[in-house]
Amino acid sequence: MESPIRFENVDINTILKTLPHRFPFLLIDRVINIREDYSGIGIKNVTVNEPAFQGHFPERPVYPGVLMIEGMAQTAGVIGILSVTGTEKPRAVYFLTIDKCKFRKPVMPGDTVEYHLTRTGRRKTMWWFHGEAKVDGQIVAEADVGAMLAD
Structure with a gap:
């Protein structure tokens, strides 16, 4: 049985209070359906105004895959930080690992990317x-991503 939804909709204002990331490297717009520290879905609305499109690629803009991996990590960071009760300030979230990464289809301006994250492991302040x-x-x-929270 799935755990109940703890946070149904984490908006951009809450994300800004939760993560230390800022423009141009804040790569999620909201997070929905967070179930404890187990799972959640990050949302990214890709627009032609993304800074990466100036060089990737001007003639045929394709959203960089590495930015999608970072979007996954930021979604995982929100899930992890919000699961720690009493967290009110942005905490440092450090990437630990990226494994089994695959890019399957290009993402273009106008696409909405959903980052579906499911926890596969946890040890103290580290999540996978x-x-x-x-x-x-x-x-x-x-991809499989690992992150660590630090003050």
Whole structure:
């Protein structure tokens, strides 16, 4: 049985209070359906105004895969930080690992990317998640990511 939804909709204002990331490197717009520290879905609305499109690629803009992996990590960070009660200030979230990374389809301006993260392990302040980036229900990228919270 799945755990109950703890946070149904984490908006951008809450994300800004939770993560230390800022423009141009805040790569999620909201997080929905967080179940304890187990799972959640990050949302990224990709627009042609993304700074990465100036060089990737001006003639045919494709959202960089590495930014999708970072979006997965930021989603995992929100899930992890909000699961720690009493957290009110941005905490440092450090990448530990990226494994089994695959890019399956290009993401273009106008796409909405959903980062589906499911926890696969936890040890003290370290979390490991399996992430799938989806556009219109189809997997466009996937990876296993690990992160650590620090003050």
